[in-house]
């Protein structure tokens with residue numbers, strides 16, 4: 001008889017269970033818990049106080065008492081840019097939010113990190129469904145259908161460029177497919193990522209375009225048109241003394257952070273091939 005843990009197939013009232021488990025997890029640490037970039041501290045008088053982790057002990061924070069304000073807090077960066085990926089490490093600072101009870105706490109967390117509390121709970125329970133890249137890609141249609149042709153190496157590079165903690169604080173749980181694990185630092189945070197998100201799929205589409213260029217459009221020194229476009233943009237920007245990065249999900253623009261992270265993986269080796277041992 002098998003002694004392997006049995007995966008739960010139905011979870012009664014997962015919202016209530018996850019709310020209770022999350023509150024108990026926070027309550028067990030009177031000094032506060034970190035979740036994403038948020039510090040959650042139980043109040044001695046009851047309820048919870050939330051703020052940006054880097055604002056611990058700060059004074060003069062803007063105080064909110066409605067947990068629904070969290071959604072607005074999460075909408076824009078400190079520079080006023082829209083945040084397409086709520087788990088990116090660019091949550092703005094300068095606020096504190098009071099939650100009256102566990103229900104308000106989870107409402108606030110859902111505004112800051114949508115679905116994260118339920119995913120956190122299901123992962124701890126061993127019940128979180130994981131969808132690998134190939135399964136996710138098979139469901140894509142229209143202009144995103146081409147992500148089905150992204151190579152395994154392309155998925156690996158895209159995940160390193162798009163999903164590591166420097167650009168997303170979720171712990172990446174999915175793999176390329178059932179046989180091929182992702183070879184990356186999956187992250188240290190509390191929020192699990194069970195499936196490629198829409199930002200990743202959009203980035204994967206761009207990486208697939210890069211792969212096609214690399215097959216058929218290389219010049220005499222082995223550079224593709226978009227690689228030359230990125231190098232030119234970098235030189236131009238550096239020459240002005242001010243490198244203005246593209247917005248987070250503007251993958252069609254040269255100075256996008258994830259696109260640059262991808263170039264570090266794929267272009268730098270072309271420009272600086274490893275020196276063979278003598």
Ligand code: SF4
Pocket residue numbers: 085087162163164168169170171172193195196197198199200
């Ligand atoms: S797919 Fe990658 S970028 Fe998207 S939420 Fe998951 S870890 Fe973050």
